[in-house]
Amino acid sequence: VSYDGSCGKRQRLLVVANRLPVSAKRTGENTWSLEMSPGGLVSGLLGVADEFETKWVGWPGVDVYDAAEKNALSKSLAEMKCIPVFLEEVFDQYYNGYCNGVLWPILHHMGLPQEDHNDTNKTLQTQYDAYKKANRMFLDVIIENYEEGDLVWIHDYHLMFLPQYLKEHNNKIKIGWFLHSPFPSSEVFKTLPSRSELLRSVLAADLLGFHTYDFASHFERTCTRILGVEGTHEGIVDHGKATRVAVFPIGIDPNRFIKACALPEVRQQMTELKERFAGKKVILGVDRLDMIKGIPQKFLGFEKFLEENMDWRDKVVLVQIAVPTRNNVPEYRKVKTQVHGLVGRINGRFGSVSSLPIHHLDCSVDFNFLCALYAIADVMLVTSLRDGMNLVSYEFIACQEAKKGVLVLSEFAGAAQSLGAGAILVNPWDVTEVSSAIKEALNMPLEEREKRHRVNFQYVKTHSAKKWGNDFISELHTFSESEMKSKKI
Numbered sequence: 001v002s003y004d005g006s007c008g009k010r011q012r013l014l015v016v017a018n019r020l021p022v023s024a025k026r027t028g029e030n031t032w033s034l035e036m037s038p039g040g041l042v043s044g045l046l047g048v049a050d051e052f053e054t055k056w057v058g059w060p061g062v063d064v065y066d067a068a069e070k071n072a073l074s075k076s077l078a079e080m081k082c083i084p085v086f087l088e089e090v091f092d093q094y095y096n097g098y099c100n101g102v103l104w105p106i107l108h109h110m111g112l113p114q115e116d117h118n119d120t121n122k123t124l125q126t127q128y129d130a131y132k133k134a135n136r137m138f139l140d141v142i143i144e145n146y147e148e149g150d151l152v153w154i155h156d157y158h159l160m161f162l163p164q165y166l167k168e169h170n171n172k173i174k175i176g177w178f179l180h181s182p183f184p185s186s187e188v189f190k191t192l193p194s195r196s197e198l199l200r201s202v203l204a205a206d207l208l209g210f211h212t213y214d215f216a217s218h219f220e221r222t223c224t225r226i227l228g229v230e231g232t233h234e235g236i237v238d239h240g241k242a243t244r245v246a247v248f249p250i251g252i253d254p255n256r257f258i259k260a261c262a263l264p265e266v267r268q269q270m271t272e273l274k275e276r277f278a279g280k281k282v283i284l285g286v287d288r289l290d291m292i293k294g295i296p297q298k299f300l301g302f303e304k305f306l307e308e309n310m311d312w313r314d315k316v317v318l319v320q321i322a323v324p325t326r327n328n329v330p331e332y333r334k335v336k337t338q339v340h341g342l343v344g345r346i347n348g349r350f351g352s353v354s355s356l357p358i359h360h361l362d363c364s365v366d367f368n369f370l371c372a373l374y375a376i377a378d379v380m381l382v383t384s385l386r387d388g389m390n391l392v393s394y395e396f397i398a399c400q401e402a403k404k405g406v407l408v409l410s411e412f413a414g415a416a417q418s419l420g421a422g423a424i425l426v427n428p429w430d431v432t433e434v435s436s437a438i439k440e441a442l443n444m445p446l447e448e449r450e451k452r453h454r455v456n457f458q459y460v461k462t463h464s465a466k467k468w469g470n471d472f473i474s475e476l477h478t479f480s481e482s483e484m485k486s487k488k489i
Ligand code: F6P
Pocket: 019, 156, 180, 181, 325, 326, 388
């Protein structure tokens, strides 16, 4: 990655994602307080911050209808290099409907939802139309802010039409698109009515990135089978247009977690937690309350473990942080009810007046407290049914330098391909296997735990979000279609 050379001006990078990396709160009439949220994308761009002048384009996460309010918010956001896309009129059908009710389950191998033909506002067609409209609203904002030579990096399944819309507007714009979720087998993607349009549109980009080799090859095979295009491990050629497809596994900012664990406040919280759970081993779960995270499967595995291991019943506790998410999508409400039912049943069966086997919290927790929880846990239990990467596993490892706890990880999380060497891998659908993995993790000798932790800690340290962002942007920056074609892929 290098400077563009002209008058010392830095090359610009437009990062486009459904959600801006800020949380906005109204503090009065036309006044807002804004806070940057240090998630994966923000960390990912740390590595290119010196070389590129980055601007963010996305939905600000709040409903704003009034023009004066929009204006005030846009001005405040501009100070944080953020440009808002106001989606109010299409938001429900676009975000709750097509993005999270249709694409999300398909991408995670869960199939299409049953269509409700009684409600004309909620048909697949109306949601699809809203999705396209929202993508056009993003396009309009990008066109207004684009300067010649800008690189455009589009993120995720919310914006699959944007590469094509942008190229139709200006074929010279260099565009990268990264999918943060898995890409499914062609047999699953084939069921989507608009499958060809979505694939063709994504192929309009220059560089497509996926977390794992499996997701990238599912994508290539899906393109070959549905569109009949040529594909190899280098990329895809469609009607003479070459698109590079490559693997970029995301990571975290490990130092943020390592440093937090050394803070006096966090050490105090660790002491309190250890006292609270004295005499017990702590199994930890941290997930968004999403059906893909397999929280019911986790509880069923834990229930089986308690059933079969009477001697462990008073000596272990499962702390589950279930962060509320996408509450307006019916499937998310269903999984919440199911999870609550299981917590009640298991605590009813195995609890006593003084102790409960599951501590379930429907909320997010403060960053420092989260680090304290990661640091004192003996076992981290991740049972995703399918997951893009699962950075919670990385965060746990970053906080475990002292304890050397054990990661039990679903083989269906992208992270299984990077942390598989140090983790105990499980099929989350197999309750017996989950139960045995819990037992193995709780009984694992220190020497073995140290060995496994070392491998994973080294990986988490070196494969950071910063490296991920740097690798993707370097490849996009230097990408040349003619060079790729000359390789005769
Ligand atoms: O993994 C996909 C993803 O969209 C992430 O980019 C994001 O952090 C997470 O899901 C939560 O998404 P939402 O914006 O819907 O809360």
